[in-house]
Amino acid sequence: MPVRETGSVKEWQRRTGRESLFHWVLWLIGIAIFAYCWQRISESTTWFFVWDAPRIANDIWTRATPPRWEYITQLGKPIWDTLNIATLGTIFALILAVPVAFLAARNTTPSAYLIRPIALLIIVSTRSINSLIWALLLIAIIGPGVFAGVIAIAIRSIGFCAKLLYEAIEEIDTTQVEAITATGASRWQVMAYGIVPQILPAFAGIAVFRWDINIRESTVLGLVGAGGIGLQLSSSLNVLAWPQVSLILLVILAAVVISEWVSAKVRGAII
Amino acid sequence: MSAPAFDVTTQIGKPWKKPPFVQNPLLRWGLLAGFIAYLIAAYMTIDVNWARVYEGLERGKQFVLAFTSPDFTSRSGDIYDGMLESIIMTVAASVVGIAVSIPIALGAARNVAPLPIYLICRGIIAISRALQEIIVAILLVAIFGFGPLAGFLTLSFATIGFLSKLLAEDIESMDRVQAEAIKASGASWTQWINYGVQPQVMPRLIGLSIYRIDINFRESAILGLVGAGGIGATLNTAFDRYEYDTAAAILILIIVIVMALEYISGIVRARVQ
Amino acid sequence: MLRLDKLVKTYKTGDQALKAVELEVPEGQVLALIGPSGAGKSTLIRCINRLVEPTSGKVQLGDVELTTLSSSGLRRERRRIGMIFQEYALVERLTVMENVLSGRLGYVGFWRSFLRRFPQSDVDEAFRLLDRVGLAHMADKRADELSGGQRQRVGICRALIQNPALLLVDEPTASLDPKTSRQIMRLICELCKERGLAAIINIHDVALAQMFVQRVIGLRFGAVVYDGPPDGLTPDKLTEIYGEEDWEATIEAIGDDEDEEVAAQ
Numbered sequence: 065m066p067v068r069e070t071g072s073v074k075e076w077q078r079r080t081g082r083e084s085l086f087h088w089v090l091w092l093i094g095i096a097i098f099a100y101c102w103q104r105i106s107e108s109t110t111w112f113f114v115w116d117a118p119r120i121a122n123d124i125w126t127r128a129t130p131p132r133w134e135y136i137t138q139l140g141k142p143i144w145d146t147l148n149i150a151t152l153g154t155i156f157a158l159i160l161a162v163p164v165a166f167l168a169a170r171n172t173t174p175s176a177y178l179i180r181p182i183a184l185l186i187i188v189s190t191r192s193i194n195s196l197i198w199a200l201l202l203i204a205i206i207g208p209g210v211f212a213g214v215i216a217i218a219i220r221s222i223g224f225c226a227k228l229l230y231e232a233i234e235e236i237d238t239t240q241v242e243a244i245t246a247t248g249a250s251r252w253q254v255m256a257y258g259i260v261p262q263i264l265p266a267f268a269g270i271a272v273f274r275w276d277i278n279i280r281e282s283t284v285l286g287l288v289g290a291g292g293i294g295l296q297l298s299s300s301l302n303v304l305a306w307p308q309v310s311l312i313l314l315v316i317l318a319a320v321v322i323s324e325w326v327s328a329k330v331r332g333a334i335i
Numbered sequence: 336m337s338a339p340a341f342d343v344t345t346q347i348g349k350p351w352k353k354p355p356f357v358q359n360p361l362l363r364w365g366l367l368a369g370f371i372a373y374l375i376a377a378y379m380t381i382d383v384n385w386a387r388v389y390e391g392l393e394r395g396k397q398f399v400l401a402f403t404s405p406d407f408t409s410r411s412g413d414i415y416d417g418m419l420e421s422i423i424m425t426v427a428a429s430v431v432g433i434a435v436s437i438p439i440a441l442g443a444a445r446n447v448a449p450l451p452i453y454l455i456c457r458g459i460i461a462i463s464r465a466l467q468e469i470i471v472a473i474l475l476v477a478i479f480g481f482g483p484l485a486g487f488l489t490l491s492f493a494t495i496g497f498l499s500k501l502l503a504e505d506i507e508s509m510d511r512v513q514a515e516a517i518k519a520s521g522a523s524w525t526q527w528i529n530y531g532v533q534p535q536v537m538p539r540l541i542g543l544s545i546y547r548i549d550i551n552f553r554e555s556a557i558l559g560l561v562g563a564g565g566i567g568a569t570l571n572t573a574f575d576r577y578e579y580d581t582a583a584a585i586l587i588l589i590i591v592i593v594m595a596l597e598y599i600s601g602i603v604r605a606r607v608q
Numbered sequence: 609m610l611r612l613d614k615l616v617k618t619y620k621t622g623d624q625a626l627k628a629v630e631l632e633v634p635e636g637q638v639l640a641l642i643g644p645s646g647a648g649k650s651t652l653i654r655c656i657n658r659l660v661e662p663t664s665g666k667v668q669l670g671d672v673e674l675t676t677l678s679s680s681g682l683r684r685e686r687r688r689i690g691m692i693f694q695e696y697a698l699v700e701r702l703t704v705m706e707n708v709l710s711g712r713l714g715y716v717g718f719w720r721s722f723l724r725r726f727p728q729s730d731v732d733e734a735f736r737l738l739d740r741v742g743l744a745h746m747a748d749k750r751a752d753e754l755s756g757g758q759r760q761r762v763g764i765c766r767a768l769i770q771n772p773a774l775l776l777v778d779e780p781t782a783s784l785d786p787k788t789s790r791q792i793m794r795l796i797c798e799l800c801k802e803r804g805l806a807a808i809i810n811i812h813d814v815a816l817a818q819m820f821v822q823r824v825i826g827l828r829f830g831a832v833v834y835d836g837p838p839d840g841l842t843p844d845k846l847t848e849i850y851g852e853e854d855w856e857a858t859i860e861a862i863g864d865d866e867d868e869e870v871a872a873q
Contacts (some may be wrong), residue, residue, distance in 0.1 A: 094430075101427040104420070108564070113480035119476045141380075148377040169502060183458065192593035193586060196469065196557045201582070204574045206391035211383045218675050243697035243763075247770055248658055248686035249712025256722050261701040281775075284469045289558065292595045301473065313470065320465050343739035346747075351705060351722045353732040590764045 126299060131314060132307035139296060139315060146248070146292035146319070150278035162173060163220050165229035172233055172259065188218055189222030195281045199290035210291035217278050217285070224277075225270050229280025232266035233259065253295050268334045276327035283316045293319075351358045372428060398579045405587050406580035414585060417566035421555040424486045424565055429548045429556075431487075432494025437540075439495060440502035441528065447506060456499070462497025469577065472563040483564030489556075490551045497550070501543050502536065509535045538607040545600040556589055609635045609806055610774055615665035615762040617651050617830075625651040627776065627830040628665065636804045638797055640817035640838075644850050645825035651811040653776040654825065656808075658682060669774065673773070687714035687747045692769030692796070695780035696759040703857065704743065704762050708734040711769035728790035730769070744865070757788035766789050767803075768799060775800065781816065789813070793820050804830040 112122075166172045168183035199216035208211055236259060244258035286294020293312060300308040338389065359382030442456035443446045468489055475485040476570040509532065559567020566585060573582040610633040617626040625648040631638060641649050654660035656667055656675060667674040674685055690711070697706045712730045713721055720726065738744040740759040751759060760780060767775060777796060781789035793809075797820045800807045810818045817824055818838040826834030826841075826849040834845050 095423075097426060097542040098430050101423040101430075104423045105427060105487050106422075110480050110482065113344050116482065117478050120340055123476075124477060141565075144380065151373075152377055152381075188597070189590045190592055192553060193588045194553060194557045197586075199603060201398065201559070201576050202572060203578065205395045207384060207387040209384065210381050211388070214381070237700075239693060239695055239697040239761065240699050242659055243691065243693055243709055243766070244713065246659060246682045246686060246689070246691040247345060247711050247766070248774075249685060249710070250713075250718060252718045253713045253721055256718070257699060257702070257706075257713065261699050265702065280467055287469065297470075313466075316470070317465050343735050344746045346735045346744070347732045348728065349731075350728060351726075351734075351747075353703065369624065 066155060070142075074158075074301040082326055097180045106154050126305035130307065131311035132305075133311065134312050135308050136315070139293060139312070142286070142293040142296050143315065143319070145213075146279070146282045146294075149210060149213040149217055149282040149290075150275060150323075152214045153282070154221060154271065154275045154278050155223030156218035157225055157274065158216065158267075160286035161220070161225035161229060162223060162267075164226040165233060166255075168226060169230040169233035171238070185232075186229075187223040187226050189223070190219050190221075191227065193220070195285065196288055199285050199288050203289050208289035210241055212286045213282060213290035213292055215259075218291055220281070221274050221278060225274055228270045229263065232263045232270075236262040265334055272327045277324045278289070279318050279323035283319060351575065376498075388541045394577070398583070401438070401579035401583040402587070404580060405584035406578070408518050408532065410573070410578075413569045413572075413589070414546075414566070416579070417559065417569040417585075418588060419568075420483050421552065421565040424483050424490060424555045424559050425548060425552045428487050428490030428494060429544070429551050432547070432551075433498060433544050434490040435491065436498040436502065438497045439499040439561050440506060441532075443499055443503035446504035446509075446534065447528070448513070456503075460496050460500050460503070463492055467605075469561060470558060472558050476562050481562040486555060486558040486563035486565055489563060490554060493554065494547050494551060498543055500549055502540060505536050505539045506532060541607045542604045543598075545596075545603055549600060551595040553589070555595060609667040609692040610808075611666075612652075612656070613668065615655060615667065616663045617655055617660065620664045621760075625830050626655065626662070629830070629832060631825065631832065633806050633808065634636050636799050636800070636806055637823060638805075638807045638821050639823040639825055640807065640821040641808055641810045641825050641827060642812065642817055642849065643709060643813055643816065645812070648830040649827055650778055651830075653691075653778055653808055653810055654854055655693060656776060657686050658775075677717070683714055687770055688773045690770045690772035690775045691776045692760070692763050692775065692780050694782045696756070696763045696783075698751040698759055698762055698766075700750070702751060703747070704738070704749050704751055704754070705734060705747040707762050708738060708765045711766040714770065717830075733769055734765065737747055737768055738762075741765060743760060756784050757792060760792050761786065761873070762801065764792075764796060768803070771806065775809075777807055777809040777811075779810055779812065781811065789816060790819075797821070801829035812834075814846065 156219070164183050165184055167174070167179050168187060170176065170180070173180040195216050198219050199212055202212040204214050206215075240262065241254060241258035244254050249257065282292050282294075284294045284297075286292045286296065287298045289295070289298075293316065297309065297312045297316075300306075300312060355363055357366065434481055439456045439459060442452045443460055445453055448456065462544075472485060472489040475488050479485050479488070513535060514527070514531035517527050522530060555565045555567075556570070557567050559565040559569070560571055563569070566589070570582060570585050573579075573585065609703075609782040611715055612629055612631040614694050615626055615629040616624070616632075628762065629648075629652060638778055641652065643649050651660055655671075656674070658667075662675055667677070669685060669688065670692065672685055674682065677685060684841065699710065702710070706724065709726050709730060710725075712726060717732075718725060735744055741764060743758060743761055743765075746754065746758065751762065752764065763780075768806070775796070780792055780796060784792060793816055796807065799805070809817070809821065818841065821838060824836065824838050826840060828849050833848050836842070
């Protein structure tokens, strides 16, 4: 919570003595924790470098400008790879997320006590771990390359997509489902006619939203060796080729802006 | 009923088809063909080394099995230090990030701030959102040297972009009447913010802050990969040495902490709303 | 044709929605089920096609006992029971035609229905029904583009295309204006007569019920307190069903309405 709110004297008048004491103690604990954290960070920092930082930053800036524009010719394939990692990863993730979402939603899960917790565990564990970590893991298992990137993005996105999707499933209008059930439709027909049409817009929105995020994430997967433009960034950094680094950063920035624009357009068209 | 003339007998005996989602047939088939062509092209260029993947399945199995017997002990010192550093970075960066993002959010709300300040604050937000944590971390490590300071700054910077944007949107969509009533009473600008704006956006600020703490912790786990402190370095070492049981232990810890944070945030959000 | 025998429904909360309801509906009879909110009207009709599982008792449709059926047997019997809902309950993002055809789901396999390849006879019947309710030109419109009265007509088509023996109608007019309400009620009753269908119409508007049906059942606290012709609903009887209220106005209003109706025609 922001410290600046403590300033107002009037704030404390509306609380009783006990409450006000409680608030003071809470603030005190908060400040103490923050002070401890800051002290730990400070301890493991070489302050000499920090005081030197403006000079270094300036140094990097002069070296990095202007960007080496002709290097762009070598970035075509990495950009294509990045796009593929994001798109294919999103497609795989959606294919896997749909069943997980149906198993996790309270109103469609076949068993609330056995299967739902498993689906929720899949969602939380794939969501908690960053795609870079998944990429590290997959590189250790199946070797470096674009494929590891695709799978890493796919795994990371399952939880995200499934969570949003199962929330959409739980919010559907149950009378529509009831009406389809009343016609004598089978379980799968109720799904296809009563539930799917209701969640389709949410599904499309989630797909595009996640694709946008995945474009961002796949630009850096190369840092750990999982293909895409991050590989070039990593190797340029290793040889301290700052003009190339600045060009790559510009390209990444452009990719992020374009994907955000595309995703906003598509979502606007759906909704 | 004033139904327009429609002769149903012309329809009887004719097959019925659902009207297609995209009306123009050329566009419809063009989109489909383009998508399939893209998939094929993408698949061709991915260049999977299936032999290597097949070999990897064995290691994959070992990794999955490692989750049943995670090893918390043999590198407990490294894990403890890394986790503590991650948490410290998270806490410090969240406090600073939230504190800084409040004035920036006010500056980025068009109904509160004058145009020049609005543009500056929106610019800061745009830069922060466009640059990913890991890239910011690389640059900051290059500038400030290795260690948690770079990670702390990275997370603070990312928090500002995230929180200011959402908070500014909330301020822009707040109820004008309430805020105007305070202004009409002759309040100064700070009083107006304190009494007219703050009460309206506080629940959302708390909810978003807790959500951001959750994200910061998850992100802190990867900053170590580029030397910006936290558990990431330990995790990276574990993968490099194929110590899957240690890696599994770290991942389990991350998942458990994230779950706990989500649980807490659920409770807090339910209470403030 | 339909016989309810000591039908009981007790919800998990302990609320007893139905207390041993006994009811017999002969072939082709349209009856109205009236009663205050919470009297168990909705539960009663949902217990018949087991959208709500009855706690005990029997539901006999023709020769079939519904309460003991397996899920596949129940699906087969549900095809014979059409249902019309209060808020129309159309699948809003599907077209009118798909909504009508969804009444045939019990008759076609999953893949046929998934690919929208319904038999030609079903499609023809759907068009005839839509034409009958005056909506054939709307077949390819999406259901959420329709007005309330039009949606309820589509709902009626969906129930009728099942070729049912019994219609369950749950507050068909609750979300409609008075004029449309009357049109919808008339349409339902006419269609039942044309097809010799029995129907249970759950309705809170007593005047409207009296206008269209031959038999009225009054439900209070989950028990039948009135069963007889509509003109037998005296103020005393209504008080028994709904509790104390000045009923003269209601009954008078019916008379006025009928006059108007005649004048309008």
